[in-house]
Amino acid sequence: MLSLELFLVVLAGFGAGTVNAIVGSGTLISFPTLVLLGYPPLLANVSNNLGLVPGSLAGAVGYRRELKGQGTRLRWLVPASLVGGSVGALGLLVLPAAAFDAIVPVLVALSLVLVVVQPRLRERLAGRLVEDRDGRPSTGLIVGVALAGCYGGYFGAAQGILLIALLGSLLTDDLQRLNGTKNVLATVVNAVAAVVFLFGADIDWTAVGLIAVGSTAGGFVGGRYGRLLPPTVLRAFIVVVGVAALIRLLAP
Template identity: 60%
Template sequence: MTIWDTCAVFVAGTGAGTINAVVGSGTLLTFPVLLAVGVPPVAANVSNTLGLVPGSVSAVVGYRRELAGLRTLLLRLGVAALTGGVVGAALLLTLPAGIFATVVPVFIAMALVLVMLQPRLARRVAARPGGAAGARTSAILSAGVFTTGVYGGYFGAAQGVLLLGLLGAVLHEDLQRINAVKNVLALLVNAVAAVVFLFVAHFDWSAVLLIAAGSVIGGQAGARLGRRLSSTVLRAVIVVVGLVAIGQLLAG
């Protein structure tokens, strides 16, 4: 890489770490930059996945206060996320590139609708017998997190938006706490996918290190920014980022 390439990847990593902590979709920033500096697509994907893991850790640490009292939920959904991430990583290594290109924009659009309707949906879930803790609701949520994990392990762009839409529609929690849960689940998916890739894929280690360094800084900045946003503003940011993600995926 040239000095300008190095700067571009580091800045993209910082921006991605910030965006991932607040909403998700940081991959839509780093992945095109890696391609632009000459990293092959598959190597760019796996390098990006590994590089963003430290940023996800940073975001989780930044949102640790919002995770209080959610240990049981995180353990249950964490298993689903880890399993989905492994499946998604395996699919990346076996399926043709871009296999999800036609369906992902639809998924993101559905997630945005759920995000916008989240307050009303959460109230309805809480009003049912058993509320958000009902067995049927729990099973549906775990299945949804698994499916999102499959997508996240495969590519990951807008994984955060999908998780926020899903979690917000089911959990009777404040959006900030839902965002904190999203950060943990996204971290687990990216981490387990990165472990799989370590054994079978080729990395561009300079890109990994640059994205990692930038995303750690961005993760802390994003956590501070996201916590200061009201639920209404945060919901608006999620929708804007999701629409941009749909536009980029359709244009690609």
């Protein structure tokens, strides 16, 4: 890699770590950057996933105050994310690379739509909140988190938005506390997928290391200062990068 490319990958990792801690969908910054630099989509996805694990953990640590009192909830939802992430990651390895090349533009496009409609989605779901029963999430939420984990283990972009939509629709709690929950669940999915990839996927360790450095710093920044950043600016940036990636992916 040229020095400029190295810097761009670290910067993309920083942006992804920051955005993941705040709203999710940071993969739409780091994954497209790798694709635009010439990485094959499957290699870019796997290397990006591994690189984002430290950043996801940093974001979860940044929201540790919001996680107080959520032990029972997490004891039910973390296993769901663990199972879902494992299934999604295994699916990525079992399906041929050509299938991923065909599916990923659709996933990127759907993720971009989710980024754009996120504010309105939250508004529509705000009136449908359901309390936990004795601290145990509903069965529907547990299943939904597992399905979101499948998606996250396979690709990951906008996984956080899916999770926050599910949590916001089926739990009665402060949005920042739910964001902390989202960060933990996304970390679990990314980590279990990373373990699966270590045993069965091609990995570019230079990209992994660069994204890890950037995403870790971004995760701490997002966890600490994310509440001060305008979500509209973040969404606009994500959409611009994502559209550029779509053009690159669909180019003959």
